[in-house]
Amino acid sequence: GNSVTQMEGPVTLSEEAFLTINCTYTATGYPSLFWYVQYPGEGLQLLLKATKADDKGSNKGFEATYRKETTSFHLEKGSVQVSDSAVYFCALRGSNAGKSTFGDGTTLTVKP
């Protein structure tokens, strides 16, 4: 079955530092890949997505590239802010639609 493995947290960075959160996946076919963000006390919000190999998703300074050869979808941001502190989830949806499969989340804390 499908699975997603995320870099374990928590991750603590200083403001303006470079962020990478690793995500690798196992799936049959050609899944779509997603990053969701969950702020304290809130629901999941879609951060970015990519639907085919070599696509780059981007939003709010975050980027991730769909790498089929390494089955990865690592999240990056060049300069994090305190307001980026949240839990980040990598997820995939199979090519036949249906449910999303999530990683266990990575908690990011950005200190001033």
Added chain:
Amino acid sequence: EAGVVQSPRYKIIEKKQPVAFWCNPISGHNTLYWYRQNLGQGPELLIRYENEEAVDDSQLPKDRFSAERLKGVDSTLKIQPAELGDSAVYLCASSLEGRGIQETQYFGPGTRLLVL
């Protein structure tokens, strides 16, 4: 446009009591999902509806959990009786799915359940 609405936001009950959660999806979305998110983990699907039909309920513990989406719009998820291990956040999501089209799932804020 309103997002996915869930109620209640928080619920505290004693074990063996029943509990129900309600979800109203984004207007026009034909597909509705219930997920459970345990502390420190990602969400896991409980049941997926396409319109009124439950098309994937393989992970729903049917001895105590039930769900319905009678008119293909809003949905209710019920637990009876609740157990201590049911403490979690219950997330509802919706999307518009069509032939050959896979759209984004939008999530509600969730219902945080604590079973004592």
